[in-house]
Amino acid sequence: MLEANNLAVEFAGRGRRARAVDGVNLSVGAGEIVALVGESGCGKTTLARTLLGLERPTSGEVRYDGSALSHRGRALKAYRRQVQLILQDPMGSLNPRQTVYEAVAEGPRIHGLPDEEQVVAEALSRAGLRPPERFFLRYPHELSGGQRQRVVIAGALALNPKVLIADEPVASLDASVRGEILALLLRLRNELGLSALVVTHDLGLAWNIADRVAVMYLGRIVESGPVEQILTAPQHPYTQALLSVLPESPDRIVLTGEPPDPTRIPTGCRFHPRCQLLASGKAAAAGIDTACHSEPLPILSSAADPQTACHLTLVDS
Amino acid sequence: MSLLELDDVSVTYKLAGGELPAVRGVSLSLEAGEAVGVVGESGSGKSTLAMALLRLLPRDARISGRILLDGEDVLAMSWGRLRAVRWAQASIVFQGAQHGLNPVHRIGDQIAEPLLIHKLASPDQARRRVAELLDQVGLPGWRAKSYPHELSGGQRQRVMIAMALACEPRLIVADEPTTALDVMVQAQVLTLIRELIATDDISLLMISHDLSVLADLCDRLAVMYAGRVVETGPADGTFTHPYSRALAAAFPTIGDLSSRLAPKGLGGDPPDPLQLPSGCAFHPRCPVALDTCSTVSIELRPAGERRTAACVLAGEAV
Numbered sequence: 233m234l235e236a237n238n239l240a241v242e243f244a245g246r247g248r249r250a251r252a253v254d255g256v257n258l259s260v261g262a263g264e265i266v267a268l269v270g271e272s273g274c275g276k277t278t279l280a281r282t283l284l285g286l287e288r289p290t291s292g293e294v295r296y297d298g299s300a301l302s303h304r305g306r307a308l309k310a311y312r313r314q315v316q317l318i319l320q321d322p323m324g325s326l327n328p329r330q331t332v333y334e335a336v337a338e339g340p341r342i343h344g345l346p347d348e349e350q351v352v353a354e355a356l357s358r359a360g361l362r363p364p365e366r367f368f369l370r371y372p373h374e375l376s377g378g379q380r381q382r383v384v385i386a387g388a389l390a391l392n393p394k395v396l397i398a399d400e401p402v403a404s405l406d407a408s409v410r411g412e413i414l415a416l417l418l419r420l421r422n423e424l425g426l427s428a429l430v431v432t433h434d435l436g437l438a439w440n441i442a443d444r445v446a447v448m449y450l451g452r453i454v455e456s457g458p459v460e461q462i463l464t465a466p467q468h469p470y471t472q473a474l475l476s477v478l479p480e481s482p483d484r485i486v487l488t489g490e491p492p493d494p495t496r497i498p499t500g501c502r503f504h505p506r507c508q509l510l511a512s513g514k515a516a517a518a519g520i521d522t523a524c525h526s527e528p529l530p531i532l533s534s535a536a537d538p539q540t541a542c543h544l545t546l547v548d549s
Numbered sequence: 550m551s552l553l554e555l556d557d558v559s560v561t562y563k564l565a566g567g568e569l570p571a572v573r574g575v576s577l578s579l580e581a582g583e584a585v586g587v588v589g590e591s592g593s594g595k596s597t598l599a600m601a602l603l604r605l606l607p608r609d610a611r612i613s614g615r616i617l618l619d620g621e622d623v624l625a626m627s628w629g630r631l632r633a634v635r636w637a638q639a640s641i642v643f644q645g646a647q648h649g650l651n652p653v654h655r656i657g658d659q660i661a662e663p664l665l666i667h668k669l670a671s672p673d674q675a676r677r678r679v680a681e682l683l684d685q686v687g688l689p690g691w692r693a694k695s696y697p698h699e700l701s702g703g704q705r706q707r708v709m710i711a712m713a714l715a716c717e718p719r720l721i722v723a724d725e726p727t728t729a730l731d732v733m734v735q736a737q738v739l740t741l742i743r744e745l746i747a748t749d750d751i752s753l754l755m756i757s758h759d760l761s762v763l764a765d766l767c768d769r770l771a772v773m774y775a776g777r778v779v780e781t782g783p784a785d786g787t788f789t790h791p792y793s794r795a796l797a798a799a800f801p802t803i804g805d806l807s808s809r810l811a812p813k814g815l816g817g818d819p820p821d822p823l824q825l826p827s828g829c830a831f832h833p834r835c836p837v838a839l840d841t842c843s844t845v846s847i848e849l850r851p852a853g854e855r856r857t858a859a860c861v862l863a864g865e866a867v
Contacts, residue, residue, distance in 0.1 A: 271731045271732060271733060272731050376818035376819070377591075377818075378818055379818070406590040406591055406758065406819060407590060407758055407759070407760070407796055407799040407800065408590060408792075408795055408796060408799060408814055408815040408819070408834075409814060409815070409818065409819075410799055410812070410814055411798070411799050411812040411813045411814020411815070412812075412814040412815070412816065413814075414812035414814070415812050415814065418810065418812065433731065433732055435803060436800050436801045436803065439801050439803045439804075439808065439809060440801055440808060440809075440810070440811070440812040441810065441812060459809075460809070463803050463804070464803070464804050473733070474732060474733070475803065477732060477733060477735075477736035478761070478803065479761035479762060479764060479765040480761070480765075480802050480803075484736065484740070486733070486736045486737055486740055487733050488737075490701045490703060490704075490734065491731060491733070491734075
């Protein structure tokens with residue numbers, strides 16, 4: 233359905249080029265929910281923005297429904313009816329001086345859809361704001377955080393899209409409200425057959441709603457596959473570390489240092505300066521430590537099967 | 550005697566449109582060396598409670614009840630005494646470390662400030678103590694010369710913790726100390742806090758919306774809803790109150806098949822403190838509410854081993 237092929241996005245800044253997305257293959261199938269997981273600065277938001285056509289790739293391409301995404305105005309407009317974005321902070325994405333009705337009607341108006349009122353009412357009730365008429369004239373500040381996020385989701389649904397791209401959709405919401413919004417995304421998939429790419433740092437969210445998960449580190453996907461498999465038996469040391477710092481897990485692997493800098497991507501395996509397997513000598517025991525330092529890893533394909541970009545797992549298999 | 554004892558503490562904000570009861574009759578105690586977590590959603594009153602402990606609330610807030618810190622009533626203290634107590638006996642680590650640091654001062658000077666103000670050290674001793682503190686929170690000594698903008702979010706939060714430790718307080722109040730941080734950096738900071746409370750015999754009152762973080766770090770937990778404590782109990786036990794249970798279910802355990810493709814949440818929204826529901830404030834969202842819940846207000850009552858809960862069903866099988 234939606235596909236990234238060898239996608240790379242670079243930004244110029246202070247003389248150095250930041251390779252925010254540095255070769256990514258990723259696909260979201262029809263009716264599939266994929267979670268893109270990583271720390272801040274790993275490039276996950278840039279990847280999402282590029283998939284939406286908000287950012288032009290430096291190389292590679294975005295494909296939708298079999299054809300490459302064109303960045304020409306009209307084609308992009310048509311594309312954005314199909315693929316809609318939901319952002320993290322609903323207070324920031326809603327205009328405080330616009331009523332709920334105006335906020336949701338904006339998309340249908342831009343695209344010249346008929347029966348505006350009916351479209352808005354339907355979108356609101358699909359997003360769980362019922363009866364919709366009661367919300368038409370409310371302003372964002374009169375709504376709770378959960379309701380605001382529902383309005384944002386309704387705005388996306390009003391265009392009848394095929395794919396939703398949600399960037400941290402519940403990160404700014406209260407814990408007790410979070411479950412309801414996630415359940416809504418899941419219900420939209422089940423009832424309308426929507427596909428979704430959910431960008432998050434939260435592995436629990438992936439466990440809650442996603443079919444597949446892709447773990448991103450410093451511009452690349454380092455591990456991907458079905459949620460059950462990746463989250464219960466992770467192969468990549470980075471995924472293992474991410475899972476190990478969740479509160480319930482018995483043995484913590486706390487990586488030292490900060491998330492690294494996309495203007496200075498390390499040679500060889502980009503994770504090697506923080507890799508716990510390299511630090512503990514496990515990589516040396518397998519005779520791959522030189523490879524970790526100097527040999528780049530192949531870019532993972534967009535296939536649905538479990539894959540890992542790690543020299544150690546390459547040796548094992 | 551408890552290190553910290555709250556007895557029927559209420560905080561009300563005076564607003565143009567009336568009075569906003571943010572904290573409503575909270576009683577809680579903290580023994581020396583103990584780590585207690587307060588969990589709640591936004592608007593539950595947990596941060597107001599933390600600020601009330603050291604009288605850091607704005608003027609339009611009215612505090613009632615008693616707050617005993619080492620036996621001394623914080624609400625009755627003179628300003629001079631209060632200034633001496635802040636930092637030296639109890640210190641606070643706020644959320645959003647970037648806002649807590651002064652951008653135009655070097656961090657070493659900022660850490661040394663409370664030491665110098667409280668005349669606990671000469672400038673020379675303070676410099677040595679700063680190096681010691683930075684080392685304790687895992688930052689290299691030369692960082693003392695850095696400005697806040699030169700540090701990452703995690704490093705800044707470490708600086709805040711170093712400041713809180715500077716005067717060797719007996720109690721640290723940490724309000725969402727890791728909320729704005731990345732998972733891995735959060736793990737680093739939590740490991741640091743864990744080591745500090747284990748080795749230095751410091752008591753910790755930690756406030757968070759994230760139950761799993763608190764359950765991991767604390768000995769005891771208090772759950773707040775709409776300005777009240779609705780449950781207290783050991784951190785490793787099972788919750789009784791339906792709200793606490795919903796909160797616990799909101800963050801799934803990975804590998805738990807019952808939550809796979811089945812996110813759990815509560816219907817409805819946290820209540821507006823200006824229009825609190827009658828009876829038990831949780832009843833409109835409660836999955837097991839009885840008819841009487843909308844009229845009868847429930848106090849905390851025993852609900853098993855070292856546990857209290859404010860629910861009619863507490864003590865019975867839910």
